[in-house]
Amino acid sequence: xxxxxxxxxxxxxxxxxxxxxxxxxxxxxxxxxxxxxxxxxxxxxxxxxxxxxxxxxxxxxxxxxxxxxxxxxxxxxxxxxxxxxxxxxxxxxxxxxxxxxxxxxxxxxxxxxxxxxxxxxxxxxxxxxxxxxxxxxxxxxxxxxxxxxxxxxxxxxxxxxxxxxxxxxxxxxxxx
Amino acid sequence: xxxxxxxxxxxxxxxxxxxxxxxxxxxxxxxxxxxxxxxxxxxxxxxxxxxxxxxxxxxxxxxxxxxxxxxxxxxxxxxxxxxxxxxxxxxxxxxxxxxxxxxxxxxxxxxxxxxxxxxxxxxxxxxxxxxxxxxxxxxxxxxxxxxxxxxxxxxxxxxxxxxxxxxxxxxxxxxxxxxxxxxxxxxxxxxxx
Numbered sequence: 001x002x003x004x005x006x007x008x009x010x011x012x013x014x015x016x017x018x019x020x021x022x023x024x025x026x027x028x029x030x031x032x033x034x035x036x037x038x039x040x041x042x043x044x045x046x047x048x049x050x051x052x053x054x055x056x057x058x059x060x061x062x063x064x065x066x067x068x069x070x071x072x073x074x075x076x077x078x079x080x081x082x083x084x085x086x087x088x089x090x091x092x093x094x095x096x097x098x099x100x101x102x103x104x105x106x107x108x109x110x111x112x113x114x115x116x117x118x119x120x121x122x123x124x125x126x127x128x129x130x131x132x133x134x135x136x137x138x139x140x141x142x143x144x145x146x147x148x149x150x151x152x153x154x155x156x157x158x159x160x161x162x163x164x165x166x167x168x169x170x171x172x173x174x175x176x
Numbered sequence: 177x178x179x180x181x182x183x184x185x186x187x188x189x190x191x192x193x194x195x196x197x198x199x200x201x202x203x204x205x206x207x208x209x210x211x212x213x214x215x216x217x218x219x220x221x222x223x224x225x226x227x228x229x230x231x232x233x234x235x236x237x238x239x240x241x242x243x244x245x246x247x248x249x250x251x252x253x254x255x256x257x258x259x260x261x262x263x264x265x266x267x268x269x270x271x272x273x274x275x276x277x278x279x280x281x282x283x284x285x286x287x288x289x290x291x292x293x294x295x296x297x298x299x300x301x302x303x304x305x306x307x308x309x310x311x312x313x314x315x316x317x318x319x320x321x322x323x324x325x326x327x328x329x330x331x332x333x334x335x336x337x338x339x340x341x342x343x344x345x346x347x348x349x350x351x352x353x354x355x356x357x358x359x360x361x362x363x364x365x366x367x368x369x
Contacts, residue, residue: 020238022247022255 061085063165068093068103071159077119081106084152084163090114091152092124093161094135101161103152104138110145124149178299179317182291183329184226185347188312189213191224195304195313202292202303208280210256210289211304226313228304229254229276229289230333231343237268237277237288245286252343253293257286273335273357291344321345330354 131143245261292302329345
C-alpha cells in the first residue's frame with residue numbers, strides 16, 4: 001500500500017479512483033462510448049437479420065401421428081400424461097366431458113414447471129408461481145405466464161384419441 | 177525518452193529569450209510561450225534563469241487539481257491541463273513549488289510546459305533546447321552531459337521538509353546533491369531589496 005510522502009497514512013480510496021496517472025484513467029471517453037453504441041447496435045441488427053433470413057428458410061415442423069389413449073380409459077375429469085411430439089416433451093390430456101378431451105404441453109410457459117389439472121377449480125394450474133390456464137383454450141387466467149399453453153391437436157378415431165399436431169393459436173397469443 | 181534527458185544550467189543562461197520565442201512558435205499553443213526567463217535579482221544582477229516545467233515525480237499541481245485535469249504519463253511527463261476538464265481554479269498555480277503553471281483567464285484554461293510532447297514523444301528535442309545558444313537548456317543523453325560539463329546534474333529539490341524529485345535536471349556545482357530552497361529567506365530578502 002502506497003503512503004503519502006509525508007507519512008500521513010494509508011492512501012484513501014479517492015486517490016485510486018481519481019489518479020493523477022494517465023494510465024489509470026478509467027473514464028470512458030465520448031468516442032469510446034459512441035463506438036460501443038454503434039458496434040453493438042450493428043451487431044444487434046445483423047443478428048436480427050440472420051434470424052429473419054433463417055425464418056424464411058425454416059421448414060414447417062412435421063408432427064407425428066401418435067395414439068394417446070382410449071376414451072374409456074380416462075374418466076371424466078381424469079387426466080393422462082404422455083409425451084408428444086418427442087419422447088422428452090411432456091403433455092397432459094384432460095377429459096373435460098363425456099365426449100370431449102383436450103391436451104396441452106405440460107410445460108408452464110413461464111419457467112417450464114409441470115402443470116397439473118385441478119378438477120375442483122376446472123383449470124390447469126402451475127404450482128411454482130400460481131399460474132393458471134383455462135382448460136378449454138389453454139390461455140392464461142392469472143399469474144406470471146405470458147403465453148398460453150401450446151395445444152396438442154387431437155383427433156378421435158372411434159374411441160381412440162390420436163395426437164396429430166401442436167398448435168399455438170395466434171389469437172390466443174394476442175389475448176394472453 | 178529516446179535516451180535524452182532535460183538539463184537546465186542557470187549559470188549558462190544569457191537571458192537572450194530565444195527559448196521564449198521558439199516556444200511561442202509551436203503549433204500546439206501558437207503565440208503563447210510556455211517558458212519564462214526570470215531575473216534572479218534584477219537590481220543587482222543581470223543573472224537570468226529559464227523556468228520550464230520540472231515534471232515532478234509526484235506532481236503537486238496534479239495532486240491539488242479538483243477537476244482531475246492534469247495527468248502524468250508513463251514516461252514521466254506531466255501534461256498540460258485537459259481542456260474539457262480544467263476549470264481555471266488556479267489551485268495548480270498556487271501549489272507548484274517552481275511557479276510554472278499559468279492560468280489563461282481568457283481561455284479559462286491552465287497552460288504549462290509539457291516538454292513539447294508532440295516533439296519529444298517522437299524523438300525530437302523540445303523547441304527551447306533546440307534554439308538555446310549557450311545550451312542552458314539542453315536535451316541530451318546523460319553521458320554527454322557528464323562528458324562535456326563541469327557541473328553535475330541533480331533532480332532533488334529541498335523545500336524545507338518537503339523533498340521534490342523531478343524528471344528535469346538542474347546543473348549544480350560538483351559535490352552538491354540537492355538544491356536547497358529556503359523560500360522564506362528568499363521572500364524576506366526579496367522584500368528588503
